[in-house]
Every structure is written in structure tokens, then in C-alpha cells.
Amino acid sequence: xxxxxxxxxxxxxxxxxxxxxSSIWGCCSSSEEISLNWKLIMxxxxxxxxxxxxxxxxxxxxxxxxxxxxxxxRYEPAFREKKKWLKKNGSHIIQY
Numbered sequence: 871x872x873x874x875x876x877x878x879x880x881x882x883x884x885x886x887x888x889x890x891x892s893s894i895w896g897c898c899s900s901s902e903e904i905s906l907n908w909k910l911i912m913x914x915x916x917x918x919x920x921x922x923x924x925x926x927x928x929x930x931x932x933x934x935x936x937x938x939x940x941x942x943x944r945y946e947p948a949f950r951e952k953k954k955w956l957k958k959n960g961s962h963i964i965q966y
Contacts, residue, residue: 872904872922879945881926892965895921895956898928912963913956920952 872886884902891907898904904925910918923946931938942949 871918872906872926875919875922876926879923879926881929883926883929895960895964896925898925898932900932902929907964909964909966912966913960916948917952917956917960920946920949920956923949 872883876883882902883898883904885904887903887905888908889905891909894907895910896904896906904922906921906925910921913921924942927938927941927945931941939949946952
């Protein structure tokens, strides 16, 4: 899925790792390595896509500035709703 989205939005990453996190869904290192929480598989596909887009955008903008959120919105116009859904529904899943 990450390869498909990466090609679609034209943001390349170097490596992908799947990890077990208890408080985050993913992260992006300065070396363009994306790490995703394995628990994403329990979320709806649109939410998974949002998390992937969020992490890929960190390759271009390594912070949560206005420019970062504008970039996320370019690739996921409904990001606010998905972010809100994740905040409301994701906490009990991520603590699994």
C-alpha cells in the first residue's frame, strides 16, 4: 500500500519498517525511513491511507508546520475528518 501511495503522490521513501508502537501510528526519519505501526491493519482503509500520506509528507516537511498540513491536504483533502476519527477511535486499538 505504501508503495502504491508513494508512486501516486510522487514522494519517494527509502525503506519501510513495521513496528509495535503503543502511542503512535507511524514515524519518518531524516533518512527517509518510514516506520508504521502493525496495528494499522485494524483500521479502515481510508484511515490507513491518511497515516501513510502523513508520514510520506514528513519526507518533504519534517515538522507539523502550516506548510506540512497544506501538503497533507493536497494529497488527502479530508485529512481533518480522518485525523479526528483517529483521535476518537484509535486510542483503544493502539493500546492493544
